[in-house]
Amino acid sequence: MHDELRAFTEWVGEGRKLTQTGKLTLSDARTLVALLKTGDEIDPKIGDRVFRTKSSTELPGLNLIVEWAKATGLVKVVKGRLLPVKKAAPLLNDPKRLWEASFAALGKMSQTLFPKNYWYSSLVGEEFALIWPALQRSLYGGPVPVSNLRELAWQIASPYYEMRDPEAQRRMADQDIDLLLTVLARLGVVELTEETAALTPAAVHAVQRALGEAAPGEPLYQIRVTLRESADPVIWRRLRVSPAIALARLHDILVTAMGWENSHLHLFTVGGVLYGQASPEWELDVRDEKKTRLQEVLAQAGAAMEYEYDLGDSWRHDIVLEEILTAEEGVRYPMLVDGAGACPPEDVGGIGGYEHFRRALADPGHDEHDEYVHWAGLNSAQEFDPARFALEATRRALTSAG
Structure with missing residues (x-):
């Protein structure tokens, strides 16, 4: 191209x-x-x-x-x-620079790739600003089945629209993703087989930069994330991330590493300043997390910030910059280093509700024991272990999510 x-x-x-x-x-x-x-x-x-x-x-x-x-x-x-x-x-x-510039311009190409007409408006085109970064993150994790990329785009775009014929809309969305992959192959961004797509070596570095991830030799932050007031066990995760990522990207990493479903609002707080999703609906003075990089709010080892997930249940996390390291050759970031403790269920009512949930599960004679087993979708109370943390599975989830 x-x-x-x-x-x-x-x-x-x-x-x-x-x-x-x-x-x-x-x-x-x-x-x-x-x-x-x-x-x-x-x-x-x-x-x-x-x-x-x-x-x-x-x-x-x-x-x-x-x-x-x-x-x-x-x-x-x-x-x-x-x-x-x-x-x-x-x-x-x-x-090389021309290729990099043409790759960077992809984000501006939705109207050309997916033009509107009087009878059809592409869901992929309408939500390209969300879909394109998500596709890059998915591809950054390694070869991906094309069917997974289609599904990812559909899951991002479809909730925003009421559709008379969802099956037809899904077919057209799949066709648009196939068209995009063909263009990406033409540009030399991906290598396509009948079933999979993988970034070319040149594109790995371009996507790395686009996502703000650390390249070999660049600074790297090691952060510890602890769910405040959690105990027996303390719920925490240790991560290595690029200081150049936006806080919006850090949010995506945190929900995957912790195990949250990403179905609620969130806020970062640093020195009394709030950062989140820019919206006129906020009654608070909230700065745009997409325009704020992690290195702007955490600059030296020992610096800390707060991350709140679900403003109703108010899951507050303490984030501490433990060390500033150097990114290694052949290693992809973000990286989950370690962690402990299961993620609490969504909508359980915050830390207090979680403790009540655990007590009810642990006591077969508790009035709400059976109700909580059913609510949590468990076959038995023994299926939920507060101390269990699936480190390798979470690492894979973080990699596949980019």
Whole structure:
């Protein structure tokens, strides 16, 4: 793909005149389809009929390259003309930087990859800002079945919409993920088989940077996360993470490492300042966790912060920066180092409710014993062990979640 971007930018030269609607002229489109080998067919013939191409936007292969060049910052539209961006010119002679820039531009490509029309709006396109980072995190963990990537996208997008025909919407969402994977393979981001997708070596480092993960030789934080007021046993996790991750990313890591379901609101508190999901619905003064990096709030060993999950049950966690290490070659982060204690059930009523839950389970004669066994989805009270922590299973979950 970056070769096509370079060839297209060189074709733009000193500038090209666009139509009144800001599109390539059909004459230029014909030239580019041949020059770039986009695979588009102009004036396609079906049976005995010829369907005249009326706009360059009807040529998806060419349109993808044009819009990608804009998103990458190689060209821009000024007063009805397509012009090269002069400061981007060095990229054309640096294949590595051009590839990196085109990869970084992917997040801006949802409208081009999944265009809306009068009868169909892509769920993947609508929620691409959430789906694309999640797909990167999943792929970062190693080869992934394509079916898992489809399912991940569906689980992210589908809750936001009421659908008359969920099965049809699911099929179209799956097709959109397949289209995205084809584009990623074309760019050299993934290697595809019939059943799996895996990042290419070059893409591993690009995704690593996109996710803010530590590369070999970079600083690495070792943090201890302790569920406040937990006892017998104390519930805690030790993690190694990049200091460059946003707090929003840290939240994703914490819910996986602790075992929470990520179905409730959360807040970080540092020195009396609150960080969370930016929303006009907050009555509190909350700073955007997506725009705040961990290293901005924890700068030296011994520094601490609070993480609260589920503002109703109020599960408060103390996070302490234990050590600043160096990321190692061949190791992927975040890494779960150790931990202890089972994660309490969701919606049990906070620490007090959890202690009551444990007492009821431990006493077969307790008035609520059977009720809690049923509520927790257990076959017997012995299935829940407060001291059990599945370290290896949690490590795998953290890896698959990115």
